[in-house]
Amino acid sequence: MRARHVTSEKEYRTPFGAAQLGGVVTLGIDIWDDDVTFCTLRVWTDAHGEQLIEMKGTSAGDHLHFSVDYKPAETGVVWYSFDIEASDGAVWRYGAKPGWTTGEGAFAYGDPPSFQITVFEPRATQPDWYKKGIVYQVFPDRFARGEGWREQAEAALAAHRNGPERVLVEDWDTAPTYKRKSETDLGIARWDFYGGTLEGIREKLGYLKGLGVTVIYLNPIFEAQSNHRYDTADYLRIDPMLGTERDFGRLCDEAAEMGISVILDGVWNHCGRDSVYFNRDENYPDAGAWQAHEDGAESPYADWFTFNEDGTYAGWWGNQDMPSYRDDCEPFHELVCGKDGVVRKWLRAGARGWRMDVADELTDEFIAQIKAAAVAEKDDSVLIGEVWEDASNKLAYGKLRQYFQGKELDGVMNYPLRTGLLDYVCGHIGADELAARLEQLRENYPRDAFYSSLNLLGSHDRERLYTVLGGAPDPDSMTEDERETFHLDTGQASLAMSRLWLTVLLQMTLPGVPCVYYGDELGLEGLRDPYNRATFPWGGGRRDCFNIFRNAIAIRKTLPVLTDGEFEPFSSGHGVFGFWRRGKDGSQVCVLVNAGLHDSRTVRVPMVDEAVSDVVSGNAPKVDHGQAEVFLWPLGTAILHFHKKIRLQKPLERGMGVLCHVTSIPNGGKPGTLGAPAKKFVDWLADAGVRYWQVLPVTPPDSFGSPYAGLGAFAGNTALLEKGIDKTLAALKGCEKTREFREFCEANEYWLTSYACFMAIKDLLGPVEWQKWPAKYRSFSPELAEDPKLKAGVLKHAKLQFEFEREWAELREYANSRGIAIVGDMPMYVSGDSADVWAEPDIFNLDDDGYAGAQAGAPGDAFAPEGQLWGNPTYRWDVLAEQGYGWWLCRFSRAFDVYDYVRLDHFIGFSSYYSIPKGKKPSEGEFNFGPGAALFEAAYAQFGPLPFIAEDLGVITPAVRALVAQTGIPGMDVVQFADNDVRGGYEPKPGTIVYAGTHDNQTLLGWVKSRFGVEGEEARELAGRIARDVLATDADVAVMQLQDVLGLDDDARMNVPGVAEGNWTWQADAADVAAAADHLADLVRESGR
Incomplete structure (x- = not known):
């Protein structure tokens, strides 16, 4: 006889996983090779004992299928197996395999292990703020010393106190240790304190926000004798070493302003x-x-x-x-759960939830009281329990615990995941074992509890993550002196770093709430307590580890399906672990990991949508016969994002483009302008068959001529007017009376009045930054337009913008009539001294005087080791989100009025941006998260398909690739940045627009000379060949700078980044342009564009 029952397959059990009370569970089993006459479902519950339920059999081809509907009577765990009576009268018993409660079953001699159904009632209000969060665990004494820490610590330690000695460790970097009473009495003789405070945590909120943290879990903060504070002395008093109740409230308030919630540690067993x-x-x-x-x-x-x-x-x-405490101690329960008790007092003071220490030691009834108290104070508060095993069937003191029946825990610390994941990464178990373990948790836990599990990799109770990944020996095999002095050697540290990415990537892409233990993101080492409780290495640590954590967190934030999507784990052989995440919106992601140290793997998964991209590598997997194929190096990873070919983007038709700013087109020795010079250039492009003309921003430039910084993000650059400003104004005399002018002003009211007022004040006061203007002009109001001193200037600038609009619209219409689309450019940031910051200060990070309180820039790299400080104020994306991104949508709308397509400069800033506090060096800045896909989804809802191009050059992270994959906005691929030697051929990243060069690069000829060390005709021939290779790619659009069409050297560069002066002045020679007409036409024709 053969039989089959698999708990995860709908043929044998529905609904999937845990069952909601009141519903019906349908159970089935298939049987082969015997004319079975009778099959019985054996059910056991603690409330009712055993029940025997007859199953109904039907013929199903070559086998029999028996099934029955079962309705659980109460919450708890239901155990079941099957008794099968064979045709010869023998009873075969079928249940779970030994050691498992889910999966495919097996026959057994005697009573088999049972399958499990968890029966629960759902919670009315879910703590979604927590379920969608990133948790950061802080050991308060070791995280950061805040202002006044020394006085605080010395005052707390000054009074005489019986018991172990308590001392302040002066050197923050001193390694932690315990001073024991004696070799035989291992009690603590001295508690060492390092001076970490609540104020220190508050001062580092910016760091935590930049990492991506949304929840801080604090180890105990209440008065205690020890430095770990699990020996609570007074639940109603903050430990004076850490601060005061006022400090706690201030921490919670400022954290909340940054979108960060606080969870406290409750120690209620002892x-x-x-x-x-x-x-x-x-x-x-x-x-x-x-x-x-x-x-x-x-x-x-x-x-x-x-x-x-x-x-x-x-x-x-x-x-x-x-x-x-005694289990039946009602006065203590009242202290914890009463209206003014511990739980509610600290939630009222600013906390948003509790982590409950040693939940196994508390009764189910007490836990339910704690939960009721928390929900009574804040209906979306969270209660997390410390449970080290599968919490759905945990036996404690001989009793099956009731953690997930609806009135108890929201989730538990996910030690089973930690154990399985690290065992897999370190080679102790295979991928198939890990997949089975996680599948069992998924089936046994109610969905909300599974997605509320606190997915930790390190903690105050476990060895440091980096130490584990480096293959440290078992601490139990070492002496105390060996444990205290242990550090990974060079080889072990290299192994830890190699394993860290795939480990953290798994943590951030699996269901549940990721939890980072303080310092793990900087590669802190340490065996178990106290060595895993070292101080945070401010200004030190392993920065590569930080980048790994932040990039993995950024992926989770970019792809919502990783937070709430369905989860289906699998393995490919013994080595590759994978899982699907599937969203209700149809989004599908497949994560693949090869934890092997030596063997590469090729994995194929079903092609579940029209297109697929790997956001880790940026490559498009090979697709063949409905399968996407991925090659994984040892310790390799892939995140396959499946999607439609068309998402939020407006597709570009195949063609060639030429990049040339308006000021660079020939104009008789003067900078190029709109009108006749620009139309003549359009004719030259159209005659050659070019489809796209890409220009730099046509907004007002700064004093150095840069179009990427200036006085307004919406206005046009009136220096581009064909007749010049004076003649234009003379020709516009009286235009304010025309219907066309009034309609223009009304259509552009959202930016025009503020800009015209700003410029009129500049005319009145001279080149003084607005922050130093008289008080009556320092903030915008529409009434300023009627100020007698400003009214004429306001009208003047409105007229100039009216004329710019007319000339530009005429040029665009002309270009479109000749088959050419204009590709514009939108800078990411605006200048601090601009109409935009002046009129909309609330959406920028400014200080009290209106200057940039947080400035845009970049961290150090090989080209600029000290980093870059650009000086622009950064955006307050939280405020913009609350406003529905209105300012940005207006900006997009304006750009769509001006251009056919828009290149978004510094696209990485929409994923993450680097922010430098005022007065600080670039090295002291921090990354922060941008709006991600939310901004573009809002834009799509308003405008439909988005005609954007993403300038995603430089250090491109997986999160940026994920954003590109999610939105469909094509990125850029510049041949000069190719990883390979392009003399042997050039293959750009899929889905990109290819460039021979941009305004920030060398010319192609100049690059060939410096890159390959060639000169003269050889250099020109090589540059020409590479240009043709660029145009011959499969990319829909290929773009060349005009300088490269003309074959010019680096003296024709438009811009040298990092150099303030001497840029933005290059202009093409009319004779050179005319002479290159046939060459341009040949390039278009030969490339089939």
Whole structure:
């Protein structure tokens, strides 16, 4: 006889996984090779014991299928197996395989292991802020010293205190250790404090926000004797070493302003012997339980603890330093859960949830009371339990625990995931074992509990992540001195770094809430307590580790499907672990990891949509016979993003483009302008068959001529007017009375009035930055347009913008009539001294005087080791999001009025941007997250398909690739940045627009000379061949700078980044342009564009 029941397959069990109370579960089993006459479902619950339920059999081709509907009567765990009566009367018993409660079953002699169904009631209000978050665990004493830390610490340590010595460690970088009482008595003789404070955490909120953190989980912060504070002395008082209740409230308030919530650590199984409740060390004036027991003193805490006849008392795992509360101690439960009790008091003070220490030691009833208290104070508060095993079927003290029935825990610390993931990465188990373990958790946990699991890799109770990944020996095999001095050697540290990316990538792409233990993101090392509790290495640490964590977090933030999408784990052989994440919106992502150190793997997965890209490598996997094929190096990873070919983007038709700013076109020795010079250039392009003319921004430039910084993000550059400003104004006399002018002003009211007022004030006061203007002009109001001193200037600038609009619209219409689309350019940032910052200060990060409080820039790299400070104010993306991105949508709308397509400069800034506090060096800046896809989804909702091109050059992270994949906006691929030697051929990244060069690069000829060391005719021939290779690619659009069409050297560069003067002045020679007409036509024709 053969039989089959697989818990995850709908033929055998529906609904999938845990079952909601009130619903029906359909169970089935298939049987082959016997004319079975009878099949019984055996069910066991703690409430009702065993039930035997007859199943109905039907013929299904070559086998029999038996099924039955079962309706659970209450929440809890239902165990089941099958009894099958064969045709000869023998009873075959079928259940789960040993060690498992899910998956495919097996026959057994005697009673088989049972399958499991978890029955639950859903919570009415889910803590979505937590479920969608990134958690960061802080050990308060070791994270950061805040202002006033020394005075605070010295004051707390000054008073005499019985018990172990308590000392302040001066050197923050001193490695942690324990001073034991003796070799035989391992109790702590001295507690070392490092001076970390709540104020220190508050001062580092910017760092945490930049990392991507949305939830801080604080280890205990209440008064205690020790530095870990799990020996609580007073639940209602912040430990004075850490700060005050006011400090805590300020931390929570400012964290909330940054989108960060705070979870506290509740220790409710035990307290400290040195506490107001027990008071064995007699450091508190009122009698505690110890005095009541020893001296018969009256104490409200006399009955809170259990004393033994030998003078000992119940303690956490027998620890006499941590006396345990009695399970039935109602006064203690009231202290914790009452209206003004611990849970509600600190939620009221600013916390948003609790992590509950040693949940196994608390009764189900007490946990339910704690949950009820939390929800009564904040209906979306969260309660997380410390449970080390599968919490759905945890046995504690002989009782099956009730953690997930609806009134208890929202989630647990996901130690089973940590164990499985690290075992897999370190080669102790195969991918198939990891997939089965995670599948079992998925089936056993209610969905909300599974997605609320706290997915930790490191903690205060476990070895440091970096130490584990480096292959450190088992701490139990080492002496205390060896554990204290252990550090990874060079080879081990290299192995840890090699494994870190795939490990953190898995953490950030699996379901559940990722939790980063402080310092893991900088590669801190350490074995178990106390060595895993070293101080945070401010100004040090392994920066490569930080980049790994932040990039992985950024991917999670960019792809919402990784937060709430369905989860389907699988393995490809023993080595490759993979899983699908599938969203309700149809989005599908497949994550693949090869944890092997030596063997490469090729993996094929179903092609589930029209197109696919790997956001880790940027490559498009090979697709053949409905399968996407991925090659994984040892320790290789892939995140396959499946999508439609058309997403939010407006496709570009195949063609060639020429990049040339308006000022660079020939104009009789003067800078190029609109009107006749620009139309003549359009004719030259059209006659050759060019489809796209790409220009630099046509907004007003700065004093150095840069079009990427200036006085307004919406206005046109009136220096481009064909007749010049004076003649234009003379010709416009009286135009304000025309219908066309009034309609222009009305259509552009959202930017025109503020810009015209700004420029009129500039005319009045001279080149003084607006922050230094008189108070009456320092902020915009529409009434300024009627100011007698400004009215004429306002009209003047409105007229100039009216004429710019007319001339530009005429040029665009003419270009379109000749088959040419104009590709414009939109700078990411605006100048601090601009109409935009002046009129909309709330959306920029400014100080009290209106200057940039946080400035845009870039961290150090090989080209600029000290980093770059651009000086532009950064955006307040949180405010913009609250406003529905209105300012940006207006900016997009204006760009669509001006251009056919828009290149978005510094596209990476929409994913992450580098922000440098005022007065700080670039090296002191931090990355922060931009709006991601939310901005472009808002734009798509308003405008439809988006005619954007992403300038995604430079250091492109997987998160930027994910943003490009999600939106469909084509990126750029510049041949000069190719990884390979392009003399042997050039193949750009898929889905990109290819460029021979841009305004920020060398000319192609200049690059060939410097890159390959060739000169003269050889250089010209090579540059020409590479240009033809660029045009011959499969990319829909290929663009060449005009300088490269003309074959010019680096003296024709438009811009040298990092050099303020001498840029933006190059202009083409009319004779050179005319002479190149046939060459341009040949390029278009030969490339089939």
